[in-house]
Amino acid sequence: MNEALKKDFAAIVGQENVMESEADRFSYAYDAAVLEPVMPALVVRPESREALGRVVKLANENGLPLCVRGSGTNLSGGTIPREGGVVVLTNALNNILEINEADLYAVVEPGVITAKFAAAVAARGLFYPPDPGSQAVSTMGGNVAENAGGLRGLKYGVTKDYVMGVDFFDVDGEIVKSGSRTVKCVSGLNLHGLMVGSEGTLGVFEKITLKLVPPPRSQKALMAIFDNVNSASEAVAAIIAAKIVPATLEFMDNFTIRTVEDFAHAGLPVDANALLLIEVDGHAGQVAEEAEQVEAICRKLGARGIHVAKDAAERNKVWEARRAALSALARVCPTTVLEDATVPRSKIPAMMQALGDIAVKYRLKIGTFGHAGDGNLHPTILTDRRNKEEWKRVEDAIDEIFDVALGLGGTLSGEHGIGIAKSKYMEKETSRATILFSRRLKKALDPKGILNPGKIIGE
Amino acid sequence: MSDMRELLKLLGELDDQLVTCMRCGTCQSVCPVYGQTGREADVARGKIALLEGLAYKMIHDPAGVQDKVNRCLLCGACEASCPSGVKVLDIFLKARTILVGYMGLPPAKKLIFRGMLTHPGLFNSLMEWGARFQGLFTRPASEALGTSCARFATGVLGDRHFPALAKKPLHAIVPSLDTPRGASGLKVAFFPGCMIDKVYPNVGQAVLKILAHHGVGVFLPSGQACCGIPAFSSGDKRSYDRMVDENIARFAGGDFDYLITACATCTTTIKKFWPEYAEQSDQKRRDALDALAAKTMDVNAFLVDVLKVRQDGEAGPRDLTVTVHDSCHLRMSLGITAQPRAVARLNPNVELVEMKDAGACCGCGGSFTLLHYDLAERIGAKKRDNIIASGAQVVTTGCPACMLQITDMLSKAGTRTRVCHPVELYAETLD
Ligand SMILES: Cc1cc2nc3c(=O)[nH]c(=O)nc-3n(C[C@H](O)[C@H](O)[C@H](O)COP(=O)(O)OP(=O)(O)OC[C@H]3O[C@@H](n4cnc5c(N)ncnc54)[C@H](O)[C@@H]3O)c2cc1C
Ligand code: SF4
Ligand code: SF4
Numbered sequence: 031m032n033e034a035l036k037k038d039f040a041a042i043v044g045q046e047n048v049m050e051s052e053a054d055r056f057s058y059a060y061d062a063a064v065l066e067p068v069m070p071a072l073v074v075r076p077e078s079r080e081a082l083g084r085v086v087k088l089a090n091e092n093g094l095p096l097c098v099r100g101s102g103t104n105l106s107g108g109t110i111p112r113e114g115g116v117v118v119l120t121n122a123l124n125n126i127l128e129i130n131e132a133d134l135y136a137v138v139e140p141g142v143i144t145a146k147f148a149a150a151v152a153a154r155g156l157f158y159p160p161d162p163g164s165q166a167v168s169t170m171g172g173n174v175a176e177n178a179g180g181l182r183g184l185k186y187g188v189t190k191d192y193v194m195g196v197d198f199f200d201v202d203g204e205i206v207k208s209g210s211r212t213v214k215c216v217s218g219l220n221l222h223g224l225m226v227g228s229e230g231t232l233g234v235f236e237k238i239t240l241k242l243v244p245p246p247r248s249q250k251a252l253m254a255i256f257d258n259v260n261s262a263s264e265a266v267a268a269i270i271a272a273k274i275v276p277a278t279l280e281f282m283d284n285f286t287i288r289t290v291e292d293f294a295h296a297g298l299p300v301d302a303n304a305l306l307l308i309e310v311d312g313h314a315g316q317v318a319e320e321a322e323q324v325e326a327i328c329r330k331l332g333a334r335g336i337h338v339a340k341d342a343a344e345r346n347k348v349w350e351a352r353r354a355a356l357s358a359l360a361r362v363c364p365t366t367v368l369e370d371a372t373v374p375r376s377k378i379p380a381m382m383q384a385l386g387d388i389a390v391k392y393r394l395k396i397g398t399f400g401h402a403g404d405g406n407l408h409p410t411i412l413t414d415r416r417n418k419e420e421w422k423r424v425e426d427a428i429d430e431i432f433d434v435a436l437g438l439g440g441t442l443s444g445e446h447g448i449g450i451a452k453s454k455y456m457e458k459e460t461s462r463a464t465i466l467f468s469r470r471l472k473k474a475l476d477p478k479g480i481l482n483p484g485k486i487i488g489e
Numbered sequence: 490m491s492d493m494r495e496l497l498k499l500l501g502e503l504d505d506q507l508v509t510c511m512r513c514g515t516c517q518s519v520c521p522v523y524g525q526t527g528r529e530a531d532v533a534r535g536k537i538a539l540l541e542g543l544a545y546k547m548i549h550d551p552a553g554v555q556d557k558v559n560r561c562l563l564c565g566a567c568e569a570s571c572p573s574g575v576k577v578l579d580i581f582l583k584a585r586t587i588l589v590g591y592m593g594l595p596p597a598k599k600l601i602f603r604g605m606l607t608h609p610g611l612f613n614s615l616m617e618w619g620a621r622f623q624g625l626f627t628r629p630a631s632e633a634l635g636t637s638c639a640r641f642a643t644g645v646l647g648d649r650h651f652p653a654l655a656k657k658p659l660h661a662i663v664p665s666l667d668t669p670r671g672a673s674g675l676k677v678a679f680f681p682g683c684m685i686d687k688v689y690p691n692v693g694q695a696v697l698k699i700l701a702h703h704g705v706g707v708f709l710p711s712g713q714a715c716c717g718i719p720a721f722s723s724g725d726k727r728s729y730d731r732m733v734d735e736n737i738a739r740f741a742g743g744d745f746d747y748l749i750t751a752c753a754t755c756t757t758t759i760k761k762f763w764p765e766y767a768e769q770s771d772q773k774r775r776d777a778l779d780a781l782a783a784k785t786m787d788v789n790a791f792l793v794d795v796l797k798v799r800q801d802g803e804a805g806p807r808d809l810t811v812t813v814h815d816s817c818h819l820r821m822s823l824g825i826t827a828q829p830r831a832v833a834r835l836n837p838n839v840e841l842v843e844m845k846d847a848g849a850c851c852g853c854g855g856s857f858t859l860l861h862y863d864l865a866e867r868i869g870a871k872k873r874d875n876i877i878a879s880g881a882q883v884v885t886t887g888c889p890a891c892m893l894q895i896t897d898m899l900s901k902a903g904t905r906t907r908v909c910h911p912v913e914l915y916a917e918t919l920d
Contacts, residue, residue: 053553057535103514119525166518244517364508
């Protein structure tokens with residue numbers, strides 16, 4: 031990049047917020063996806079929303095590929111920049127602008143950290159439910175751009191269910207306003223809906239309005255142990271059929287159970303083939319009743335043991351086991367590939383069977399845990415990316431996992447996004463026309479193709 | 490070394506460790522440096538990626554990488570929260586050594602580590618000389634805290650409020666000791682460390698007073714060297730090894746049941762690093778280090794867990810409010826948090842109040858504060874605000890390096906909060 035252009039960026043964000051050394055640029059060449067790093071030409075960190083808009087405009091005027099980066103925790107290469115492009119960081123834009131208790135909404139800048147936001151909301155006696163596993167570090171902008179989910183998806187929905195409005199910069203750096211602070215709003219096109227899950231390809235968010243809800247009064251957690259995946263899935267179906275919607279309904283397979291037990295010694299049954307970790311919440315009376323029903327259903331469908339948490343400490347223990355899943359798996363091998371294929375709830379047994387077969391066929395270690403309530407499984411492949419031969423088998427296995435998931439009427443990604451990691455599979459899930467429609471849409475909004483080019487829909 | 494191929498080869502040996510970082514970014518939520526700058530190269534994930542980039546020839550600027558790797562407090566918060574169990578501190582210490590091997594040691598550090606710290610005698614006399622004349626260069630800044638700021642703003646000292654070097658270092662007050670086991674039936678070796686020896690001899694005296702009170706015999710050999718961590722964390726493994734050797738000569742073979750320090754950093758170094766970084770040693774040296782490490786204990790833990798000291802005198806008014814700062818090396822490396830609180834409460838006047846984020850780093854990080862003072866100051870400012878907000882009259886912590894940093898921050902804010910070590914609070918109640 032020429033010096034004059036660097037100066038122009040510096041004039042907008044201040045010299046101290048421009049990073050151009052090799053070491054600085056290389057530290058923005060990757061994200062949490064297992065992909066090859068790509069070096070940007072410049073990294074800038076605007077300290078005001080206005081400066082963010084001017085960065086977008088300048089990039090567009092010069093036809094520079096622009097990659098917006100929150101915390102860089104996405105798992106699909108959404109923040110791997112283009113060579114010669116600019117990375118713009120949002121993490122200095124981290125103000126919670128408003129929490130409105132009367133009208134149950136909040137307005138935030140895009141760089142606010144999810145967990146900090148949730149805590150600020152909780153401090154005001156309200157509740158922001160989406161809780162991605164990365165919430166301690168992920169940004170709200172990243173959550174919206176990836177439509178992040180979490181453990182509470184089944185009952186409370188995912189990020190998109192809480193986005194009331196998004197103000198964003200178009201490629202000319204002009205502010206586009208969409209949505210409102212009211213529950214109902216039909217003024218104009220549903221542009222904020224378009225922004226959710228757009229992975230930085232259509233606009234750059236500068237302000238996000240989010241819905242808040244009252245917190246549940248009480249919770250109850252329980253753990254059910256099954257000898258086979260089928261009965262666990264039947265239990266899931268039966269719970270929902272009984273018109274109970276647990277806040278969380280998590281699943282762990284045998285490989286994951288054994289690995290967690292090895293790591294955390296939490297007293298998990300290592301010979302069980304499936305664990306369900308269930309939490310119901312709401313009014314105390316309703317919670318007690320539902321917990322009993324859930325227990326009865328699990329027993330009827332063959333749960334060999336059920337452990338109901340008696341107090342907060344025991345509840346914590348149940349969730350500690352779930353939280354330890356990724357940590358435990360990640361320590362087994364150097365490289366951890368966290369997949370995200372999602373199938374309709376009823377297809378979980380078929381999917382688990384297929385994953386078992388794939389692990390055998392490609393001689394790989396795969397541990398699967400995830401959100402049984404919504405069919406969002408995380409088959410986690412444990413490998414070593416330096417071993418070329420094995421890595422080829424991993425790639426083939428991933429291809430097959432997607433084929434199976436799509437064959438079962440599922441989707442490539444429940445919550446981790448498409449980015450560049452999965453864009454080549456998009457047409458398989460949708461159709462040629464879908465890709466072309468999306469590309470025409472992008473072309474119209476971003477004629478020079480500067481906004482995170484290559485992500486989701488290729489080029 | 491200064492041969493690129495050799496550098497790549499050595500970095501390559503770190504590869505098995507580097508590759509375990511899955512780039513999840515979790516370390517961002519705890520890293521004090523990243524918390525201030527928001528820059529990826531300041532957090533563990535970024536530094537590991539840079540080392541990998543260098544090893545795989547994706548980038549080619551070792552000096553640039555070294556600069557980033559050094560912007561780190563070695564506080565261990567990232568390692569403690571890492572889901573993948575990456576041995577971050579181990580990686581950084583080794584990487585610093587490798588990079589210094591390639592780049593050479595900056596002249597100032599060479600003078601300090603190679604010239605002074607490896608020669609305890611010379612170091613001591615230089616510091617004594619410094620203590621005698623420091624009045625010429627520093628002026629009292631805050632009477633209550635006993636700090637003084639540089640009269641002549643020099644490049645290194647800046648506007649720091651340092652506690653003055655003690656007029657008389659501990660080794661001049663108590664040159665050596667070898668007292669027999671008393672009522673407790675125990676005997677300990679005492680390793681004061683540089684900070685207590687030269688800046689906080691009163692902490693050392695408090696330890697000795699308590700040990701004597703409880704009938705614990707003490708072995709305090711003269712001519713102790715620095716524990717070595719300042720050199721090691723600056724990548725100077727050679728000087729580090731020599732300091733360790735000096736200490737082995739002083740302590741190994743001594744008759745004692747435990748080796749006690751009142752400095753969290755020394756404890757961590759002796760207990761964890763001495764045995765861990767002895768790859769090139771012969772069996773005899775390794776055995777000596779293992780034996781010393783096994784006996785090494787933080788003084789707070791020793792008093793509470795081994796001596797089982799409990800407050801048994803009269804109940805006091807509990808009108809002295811004290812808040813505890815958890816030093817990273819005690820909390821993260823050794824898992825010690827309850828004991829310093831228990832020791833402070835042995836003083837019947839003490840009432841504990843918890844500050845917000847007691848476990849957050851104070852920003853000192855050894856030589857980090859010297860090289861990146863502005864950053865250290867911004868990190869320390871949070872700590873200072875939390876201390877002040879706690880309303881406590883006293884802040885206490887089991888690490889003299891933290892004491893120094895906190896004193897600097899409080900003194901500059903003009904507060905009169907007292908900074909001390911938990912053993913001082915207890916020793917005050919003994920006659
Ligand atoms: C350990 C771990 C656990 C995870 N658990 C979950 C989980 O449970 N559920 C889940 O859904 N995800 C999960 N994720 C994935 C990831 O954390 C989420 O996708 C998260 O939303 C990314 O946030 P971020 O701030 O890191 O965004 P980044 O990774 O920085 O960016 C993500 C995308 O958003 C775009 N973007 C960021 N800010 C803006 C903006 N202001 N305007 C426009 N576009 C923008 C970027 O260009 C990029 O395409 C996990 C990741 C890890 C590493
Ligand atoms: S938390 Fe551990 S695995 Fe995750 S990025 Fe940091 S060092 Fe790497
Ligand atoms: S050791 Fe501390 S300062 Fe260094 S990278 Fe880890 S968390 Fe940050």
